[in-house]
Amino acid sequence: MKKTIFALAIVIFSVSIHAQQEAAKPIYKIESFRGGISIGSFNVELFPLIAPKAVRYFDSLVTIKFYDSTAFHRVVPAFVIQGGDPNSKHLPRETWGNGDPNQTNVPAEFSNVSYVRGVLGAARDTDPNSANSQFFICVANATSLNAQYTAYGKVISGMNICDSIVASPRDVNDNPLKKIDMFVTKVGTNDSVPSVPFMLNPANNANRITLDSNLVWSSVSGGVLYQLDIATDSNFTAKIFSAELGSSSYTLKSVQLGLRKYYWRVSSNNGGHRSAFSSIRSFTTGVSIPTMQSPPTGSTNQPGNVIVKWNKVFGAVSYHLQVATLANFAQTAIVVDQKGGVDTVKQMSGLQLSKKHYWRVSAETPDYEGEFGLQWNFSTGTSTSATISQEIPKQFSLDQNYPNPFNPTTTISYHLPVFGFVSLKIFDLLGKEITALVNESKEPGSYSVTFDASNLVSGIYFYTLSAGEFIQTKKLILMK
Secondary structure (H helix, E strand, O other), rough: HHHHHHHHHHHHHHHOOEEEEOOOOEEEEEEEOOOOOEEEEEEEEEEOOHHHHHHHHHHHHHHHOOOOOEEEEEEEOOOOEEOOOOOOHHHHHHHHHOOOOOOOOEEOOOOOOOOOOOEEOOOOOOOOOOOOOEEEEEEEOOHHOOOOOOOEEEEEHHHHHHHHHHHHOOOOOOOOOOOOOEEEEEEEEEEEOOOOEEEEEEOOOEEEEOOOEEEEEOOOOOOOEEEEEEEEOEEEEEEEOOOOEEEEEEEEOOOOOOHHHOEEEEEEEEOEEEEEOOEEEEEEEEEEEEOOOEOOOOEEEOOOEEEEEEEOOOOEEEEEEEEEEEOOOOOOOOOEEEEOOOOOOEEEEOOOOOOOEEEEEEEEEEEEEOOOOOOEEEEOOOOOOOEEOOOOOOOEOOOOOOOOEEEEEEEEEEEEEOOOEEEEEEEEEOEEEEEEEEEEOOOOEEEEEEEEEOOOOEEEEEEEEEOOOEEEEEEEOOOO
16 A cells, blocks of 8 residues: 555656746645644745755645655754654654655755755755655754755744744654654645845946955845846856855855956746846956055064065955055155065065155056055164075074174174064063064064164163064173
8 A cells, every 4th residue: 555655656746747947836734733732733835946846746745645644753953843754654663764765766956045944855865866755844044954955945834833843842862752743735826926136236337346245135025046147248148157046145256357347137036936137237346455464554663674565365466566655655755666566575675764654555467456455654763674694594593682782783683494473672671672673574584683772771681582482582781
């Protein structure tokens, strides 16, 4: 008898399979009884436009009353309820969830439908194509399941009944202590067409859109997927991206940067019908603004050949660096104006000492230069640091200052085997910081710094070099 029932379901299922197309969404009432006492009922509607095979198989099982007296055999709070195993009708409890080998499996129909609270999906084992009669309903958002299980419906009313089911007392295997029977009846269809999404961001004809920008549109009531098209022409014959997404935004990944114009549009999918496409918007790409690293803005006592550094920008082939003595970057105040530099680090030379400097960077593509970022500033001190050897040192070291004793200037040399943040500071006998001669990231190499103590009184001072885990302190003597 069992094989006859499954054979009938297979026939109904097989006859009903056809090409995916728009259709009314079937609606089913699922009545639940715990220990023979009614819990109540909830309604689900299925998605024939998204998972037609799963929907038609479910419908074929409902037609032969297959689900009646099967159980919700798994309840996991803050996750799912699961049921629909034929073993749960009359076989021992320990077999519930194992399924019946005579059942027809339904091929996977994975999509980008987001597994939020109320979404119904096909249960399966490790084989993606092993789904059959068992299904689960999310009682909380479970987006880790996205695109891993066939989503083919959602609860449209009575979600509180699902909450009651999942709250049932259960054993260590998440099996309810009292059997929760279900009875499934088809009660109607939903043939509604979803609304057209409204495009929110960026504005039409927006400029300087970068790869970290989001295309955003309005969520549509009942919408579970959104078709996003991006093309290089307004007729969308040259699409560079076309996909159905489970959210109302998309982070740009596949556009080219730098004065390239693109067109985009969106439609919604409620599981049964698609809306018309939205109005068409366009945007022109730019390139991101580099993020400056060092020296920190506002830093002081920087050497005349300070090294400035910034982060790489995706899509940039070169950078434009400007350094000026005025914040408005007036042409007469610019002391460095380098275009086409491929590195993200630049060592200055010949900067005026005891002077405040401003610097900024933009990224360049073969066709386009991006905007300058926020300007940073630093002030040079009275010393000049210079690399005194082209050979990269093998270890960190700090030399004794020379001359020592001194009046009023002395030279301090140090050696760095790797790139990193370095500080070289002067302290008095009580440990109070007098000045920072170096406070920036530096490339590997050997450096020297001139310390001018004209404003200090005679006495013993200390200087400390800190670079990563390396810390060393030495004594110097000022004699006037």
